[in-house]
Amino acid sequence: KDGVKKYTNNTNGGPVFVYVKEGRIIRITPIEFDDNDAPPWQINARGKTFTPPRRGTVNPYVLALKSLIYSPDRLLYPMKRIDFDPDGERNCQNRGISGYERISWDEALDIVSKEIQRMKRDYGPGSIMNGSGSHHTWGNLGYWLSTRNRFMNSIGYCPVVHNPDSWEGWYWGAMHHWGNSMRNGASDTYGTVEDCLKECEMIVFWSSDPESTSGVYGAFEGTVRRQWAKELGIEMVHIDPYYNHTAALLGGKWIAPRPDTGNAMSLAIAYVWITEDLYDKEYVALRTTGFEKWRDYILGLEDGIEKTPEWQEKETEVPAREIRALARKWGTRKTYLSPGGLAGFGGACRSATGIEWARSMVCLMAMQGLGKPGINMGGLQQGTPVDTHFFFPGYAEGGLSGDLDGTSLRVNLYQRMPQLPSMNTVAQMIPRLRIPEVFLNGSCEGYPTDPKTIEGQFKKFKYPAPGYSPVKMYYKYGGSHFGTMPESNRYVKAYQSDNLEFVVNQSIWFEGESKFADVILPACTNFERWDIGETANSGGYSHHQFTQWNHRIITMQHKCIEPLGESKSDYQIFLEIAKRLDLGAPFSEGSSELEWCRRLFNASDLPKVISWQQFMKKGYYVVPAPDESLRAPVSYRWFAEGRKKDLPELSPLPSDYTEKWKSGLQTQSGKLEFESSSLKRFAPDDPERPTISKYIPSWEGHGCKDLVEKYPLQMISPHPRYSFHTMFDAKDGFMNDVKDHRILKKGHYYWIVRINPLDAAARNIRQHDLVEIFNDRGSVICAAQLTHRLPPGVVHSCEGSARYEPVGEPGNSADKGGCINLLTPGKSIIKRSHSSAPNSCLVQIRLWKNEMSEGK
Amino acid sequence: MNKWLMIIDIEKCENCNNCFLACKDEHYQNDWKPYTLSQPLHGHRWMNILTREQGEFPYISVTYLPKPCFHCEDAACVRNTSKKEIYQRSDGIVVVDPEKARGKRNLVKACPQGAIWWNEENQTPQKCTLCAHLLDDGWKAPRCVQACPTGALTFKSLPEEELFSFIKANDLESFHKVMRGRSIVMYKNLSLYRKCFIAGSVATRKNGVEECVEGVTVELFKNGSLVDQKITDSFGEYRFSGLPEKRGKYQIRVIYQHKVTDEFDIELVESCFAKVSWI
Numbered sequence A: 001k002d003g004v005k006k007y008t009n010n011t012n013g014g015p016v017f018v019y020v021k022e023g024r025i026i027r028i029t030p031i032e033f034d035d036n037d038a039p040p041w042q043i044n045a046r047g048k049t050f051t052p053p054r055r056g057t058v059n060p061y062v063l064a065l066k067s068l069i070y071s072p073d074r075l076l077y078p079m080k081r082i083d084f085d086p087d088g089e090r091n092c093q094n095r096g097i098s099g100y101e102r103i104s105w106d107e108a109l110d111i112v113s114k115e116i117q118r119m120k121r122d123y124g125p126g127s128i129m130n131g132s133g134s135h136h137t138w139g140n141l142g143y144w145l146s147t148r149n150r151f152m153n154s155i156g157y158c159p160v161v162h163n164p165d166s167w168e169g170w171y172w173g174a175m176h177h178w179g180n181s182m183r184n185g186a187s188d189t190y191g192t193v194e195d196c197l198k199e200c201e202m203i204v205f206w207s208s209d210p211e212s213t214s215g216v217y218g219a220f221e222g223t224v225r226r227q228w229a230k231e232l233g234i235e236m237v238h239i240d241p242y243y244n245h246t247a248a249l250l251g252g253k254w255i256a257p258r259p260d261t262g263n264a265m266s267l268a269i270a271y272v273w274i275t276e277d278l279y280d281k282e283y284v285a286l287r288t289t290g291f292e293k294w295r296d297y298i299l300g301l302e303d304g305i306e307k308t309p310e311w312q313e314k315e316t317e318v319p320a321r322e323i324r325a326l327a328r329k330w331g332t333r334k335t336y337l338s339p340g341g342l343a344g345f346g347g348a349c350r351s352a353t354g355i356e357w358a359r360s361m362v363c364l365m366a367m368q369g370l371g372k373p374g375i376n377m378g379g380l381q382q383g384t385p386v387d388t389h390f391f392f393p394g395y396a397e398g399g400l401s402g403d404l405d406g407t408s409l410r411v412n413l414y415q416r417m418p419q420l421p422s423m424n425t426v427a428q429m430i431p432r433l434r435i436p437e438v439f440l441n442g443s444c445e446g447y448p449t450d451p452k453t454i455e456g457q458f459k460k461f462k463y464p465a466p467g468y469s470p471v472k473m474y475y476k477y478g479g480s481h482f483g484t485m486p487e488s489n490r491y492v493k494a495y496q497s498d499n500l501e502f503v504v505n506q507s508i509w510f511e512g513e514s515k516f517a518d519v520i521l522p523a524c525t526n527f528e529r530w531d532i533g534e535t536a537n538s539g540g541y542s543h544h545q546f547t548q549w550n551h552r553i554i555t556m557q558h559k560c561i562e563p564l565g566e567s568k569s570d571y572q573i574f575l576e577i578a579k580r581l582d583l584g585a586p587f588s589e590g591s592s593e594l595e596w597c598r599r600l601f602n603a604s605d606l607p608k609v610i611s612w613q614q615f616m617k618k619g620y621y622v623v624p625a626p627d628e629s630l631r632a633p634v635s636y637r638w639f640a641e642g643r644k645k646d647l648p649e650l651s652p653l654p655s656d657y658t659e660k661w662k663s664g665l666q667t668q669s670g671k672l673e674f675e676s677s678s679l680k681r682f683a684p685d686d687p688e689r690p691t692i693s694k695y696i697p698s699w700e701g702h703g704c705k706d707l708v709e710k711y712p713l714q715m716i717s718p719h720p721r722y723s724f725h726t727m728f729d730a731k732d733g734f735m736n737d738v739k740d741h742r743i744l745k746k747g748h749y750y751w752i753v754r755i756n757p758l759d760a761a762a763r764n765i766r767q768h769d770l771v772e773i774f775n776d777r778g779s780v781i782c783a784a785q786l787t788h789r790l791p792p793g794v795v796h797s798c799e800g801s802a803r804y805e806p807v808g809e810p811g812n813s814a815d816k817g818g819c820i821n822l823l824t825p826g827k828s829i830i831k832r833s834h835s836s837a838p839n840s841c842l843v844q845i846r847l848w849k850n851e852m853s854e855g856k
Numbered sequence B: 001m002n003k004w005l006m007i008i009d010i011e012k013c014e015n016c017n018n019c020f021l022a023c024k025d026e027h028y029q030n031d032w033k034p035y036t037l038s039q040p041l042h043g044h045r046w047m048n049i050l051t052r053e054q055g056e057f058p059y060i061s062v063t064y065l066p067k068p069c070f071h072c073e074d075a076a077c078v079r080n081t082s083k084k085e086i087y088q089r090s091d092g093i094v095v096v097d098p099e100k101a102r103g104k105r106n107l108v109k110a111c112p113q114g115a116i117w118w119n120e121e122n123q124t125p126q127k128c129t130l131c132a133h134l135l136d137d138g139w140k141a142p143r144c145v146q147a148c149p150t151g152a153l154t155f156k157s158l159p160e161e162e163l164f165s166f167i168k169a170n171d172l173e174s175f176h177k178v179m180r181g182r183s184i185v186m187y188k189n190l191s192l193y194r195k196c197f198i199a200g201s202v203a204t205r206k207n208g209v210e211e212c213v214e215g216v217t218v219e220l221f222k223n224g225s226l227v228d229q230k231i232t233d234s235f236g237e238y239r240f241s242g243l244p245e246k247r248g249k250y251q252i253r254v255i256y257q258h259k260v261t262d263e264f265d266i267e268l269v270e271s272c273f274a275k276v277s278w279i
């Protein structure tokens, strides 16, 4: 109509309709269903019937996409740093300082392919490092786990391996008590929406703000379900130093502990249950092991300290009487625990005490009978009764990667979509948090993120690996790290090292880190190329994650417009480099992007219900909800009732059962272990991670007296509500105008730091004043937002700034872009891990007066 | 003739900004003539979300008030302009004519609510059009309403004669008291934003241990007459909400097991935490 075409596409914040006129996107809206789409499920609970609306919701940043697609920060042409000459002076020290000149695609691709050849020729395998962000524009084809893996495997590379940053404490801690390695130690949550609405009396949100983080990729699908819970009178408690948006929307008791002290509170809750007989003794006896040891520790028999509510008050500053009241309430009501926005996330797990916190979350639920009706994990964010049997691949299933080792391709997809396998022959790996040390120190080490089994995390690896070349070239995909990685001045400095001979950055936008490359290859967004995908279907380590959605909505991701400027899809960029290395055929198998989409379509269950032509035309398919009798059972119900595991997942792997297949948990005893047998085997005397969950004070918290004198404020840095990490921030887009995201001052959009008015007054800081947050690691200039949503002594500033704007020398001056991670500690939570603790961060704040004066 | 009704429920708004952003998506770089020209990239807030934080840590409340043009009945902006630069359609939608209003910066002042914004680029005053270009094209709701995930924004088309009874039955209020008549945009639970609260808690010491006291009756008096009564929850807390601010002296009486265990005066200026009553 009127020359307007309506396409579909997808994002990590929901599927969308895209209206295009004369080759330009004019609007992007959520998807509303038509009469032909499948009817939704219904849940009958306590005399009421609940059914979700016939539409998909979207995150705020999805509605800002038009401004980001057409952003002035888009990289539209290949570029070369002006003082970089691949055949002469490279001027590595000027990365981030000198500007760029436009070059042709031919020139750019020639430089990159010649550098790849030179690396292999002059230094040998291991000299080319590649890393990406954890997230991506949506779609199974373009995802970094698909196209990028295939290309990198084809040239052989030293991969940057990710720490399990979303899960930290769950992966390194909770997993040792209940297994769940496939989910990085987090919980499965099947059937919990129905069980919660029918049976539960109280939900404890602990470090959990799904109204801001949407679990992950869940848009606002969980909101209506939590509103139903409120309607049913299910009580809610929110344990979070910040009065978060879930608390503000739903109400209930807000308990604001000092950050990084979570385990003191958990132990005190267990203390009340033990001393007042408020736990499920039968369950503990039948389904768990090692309780006595934990109980004795809590009662003070081990160290002489009773973990009473009064004891925790000194750590958390939450009145003892409130913890006693909470423990009694929890101990006498059927309670769901929502630790993190997704059951198994939470800012608290990303702190120096995060491992102990996550462990105790599991232990507390074990004391209350995890899996019994109304007693389970989750905050209605996951576990809708959608069809878990209809197969459509998730992004971690690797798309066209051919990568049987690095993705979960072999679980579901490889058999259904035969493709040339691709395999990396280089065994050298770099821990992502130690990238800077590769160039600044020449060596580093880490522990793996391996979800196959509990023991996967024990095998330490080192760089350099025996017989491999040091890294000399960095092929960087995306530009997020200054905003997302801890102590990120390290990353800034590493870029200026002569040890790093060549940096190519393949990005859509000119984000912080992209400005430190020698050559820039401009990629396009998923609105400018073909793809196919289902929101929140990650597969792999987040199996069946689409149960966050009220409807499974699978979309054709139409190429809505032509790539802007000279940008190209990542697939095309890789293909053209591959061609220069005579790798064109094995990389592409001769398939175009649209043909790959069709191969993925054919691999899924879609052809059984819709033709390719219809799917292309309509653009989406709503998977019908299954009959009530076919809904997935409730997680842990089988375990609580002593039956075989009956959930729709192949986890743990058969060899990881101790007695019989599907009997018991993944732990050595098959039971929920208060005292962990895997830790007893691995490092029984590790004071940083004892075999039972203990209170170990933070290594950068309120108890660090000397540091506190200099840096008296505890800073937490949760995920940004209005951006997904760096991806939707800044770029001169609509988000700049969201009052709670950035603040306009003197023509500049500043990142926000939230501070209690008492702390502000003591520093002469008024609303929206520019302030400097600093510690020994760096300095960031933000606009202050004065709020009673935080206790005095705690400040709040999100991670995820896309801008890095040092006021002086990069790496050594204050940043007015808002990269809060310049301040966070780069150290791992415990030595035997590869982990981050950004929420253990002491800072000081002062008014920012002189724009030109150097920070720390 | 049917009239449009946009309902904004303060209780359900969580400041997600979907409404604000959907409005930008619809209007940035799109000219919807003759309804309006395109909205500039930055600055305008046709859907302006106001925040109100009340109380002191940790006894607070935070509410949001999304504020578009109200499309007032007998609108001040229409009355304030003689030359038809701003007019009201028969369905109630108030439109700033982009041609007639061009160059007239002072029209921004025609709205007492600050709902009109000046567009420097194309030299016109602009505001929320209720997405009239979409409604006229058969859309069931404006962009902001479509994008709202919580149900805080809903949209209706009602026969004029049913409008009044609908507004009454659903307890809807218009934003501004002095504004004459109704507006197309009406609020639900507006008092959550406008009114304030007094909170407090009750505690005791038993065997040297502090406890919250649940089930205590707390009465609120003004000038000797009972205004409200609450029972403390399991954290020993009570909260009297819906009180007008800056309005005088109250008395609070804490009654435990039929005995008055605490009694005190409190001067209410803005939302506050009264005290912990130890009984």
Ligand SMILES: Nc1nc2c(c(=O)[nH]1)N[C@H]1C(S)=C(S)[C@@H](COP(=O)(O)OP(=O)(O)OC[C@H]3O[C@@H](n4cnc5c(=O)[nH]c(N)nc54)[C@H](O)[C@@H]3O)O[C@H]1N2
Residues within 6 Å of the ligand: A132, A133, A134, A135, A136, A137, A142, A165, A166, A167, A347, A350, A477, A478, A479, A480, A481, A483, A484, A485, A486, A506, A507, A508, A509, A511, A523, A524, A525, A526, A570, A717, A718, A719, A724, A725, A726, A727, A798, A799, A800, A820, A821, A824, A838, A839
């Ligand atoms: N302080 C603090 N820091 C944290 C956390 C915290 O809680 N506090 N949380 C941590 C967590 S859980 C995570 S997951 C990490 C995330 O941190 P990262 O993994 O660094 O962030 P991502 O957003 O995944 O980065 C994605 C990058 O890829 C780019 N990109 C996206 N799509 C495409 C594409 O199609 N093509 C190309 N070429 N590039 C693309 C984006 O522009 C962006 O630069 O942050 C961690 N950092």
Ligand SMILES: Nc1nc2c(c(=O)[nH]1)N[C@H]1C(S)=C(S)[C@@H](COP(=O)(O)OP(=O)(O)OC[C@H]3O[C@@H](n4cnc5c(=O)[nH]c(N)nc54)[C@H](O)[C@@H]3O)O[C@H]1N2
Residues within 6 Å of the ligand: A165, A166, A167, A206, A207, A208, A209, A212, A213, A214, A215, A216, A217, A239, A240, A241, A242, A244, A257, A258, A259, A260, A261, A262, A340, A341, A342, A345, A346, A347, A348, A351, A716, A717, A718, A719, A720, A721, A722, A723, A724, A725, A800, A839
């Ligand atoms: N909009 C948006 N959504 C996202 C993301 C995003 O970047 N933007 N990222 C996605 C990703 S990759 C992930 S991993 C998830 C992360 O999801 P989560 O880990 O659940 O999110 P966080 O924001 O890190 O933390 C949640 C809450 O923990 C609180 N908190 C911090 N420290 C402590 C503490 O010591 N104790 C207690 N009790 N609470 C604490 C914070 O105030 C915050 O409200 O979110 C996903 N969703």
Ligand code: SF4
Residues within 6 Å of the ligand: B068, B069, B070, B071, B072, B075, B076, B077, B078, B094, B110, B111, B112, B113, B114, B115, B116, B127
């Ligand atoms: S809110 Fe202002 S601009 Fe809108 S109709 Fe009323 S007076 Fe006119």
Ligand code: SF4
Residues within 6 Å of the ligand: B022, B023, B024, B026, B046, B047, B068, B127, B128, B129, B130, B131, B142, B143, B144, B145
């Ligand atoms: S009705 Fe339309 S113009 Fe008005 S605020 Fe909503 S989206 Fe903007």
Ligand code: SF4
Residues within 6 Å of the ligand: B012, B013, B014, B015, B016, B017, B018, B019, B020, B049, B064, B066, B144, B147, B148, B149, B150, B151, B152, B153
């Ligand atoms: S979209 Fe709805 S919930 Fe979100 S800010 Fe607007 S009115 Fe509030």
Ligand SMILES: [Ca+2]
Residues within 6 Å of the ligand: A125
């Ligand atoms: Ca070789």
Ligand SMILES: [Ca+2]
Residues within 6 Å of the ligand: A655, A656, A657, A658, A666, A667, A668
């Ligand atoms: Ca095992």
Ligand SMILES: [Mo+4]
Residues within 6 Å of the ligand: A134, A165, A166, A167
């Ligand atoms: Mo994450």
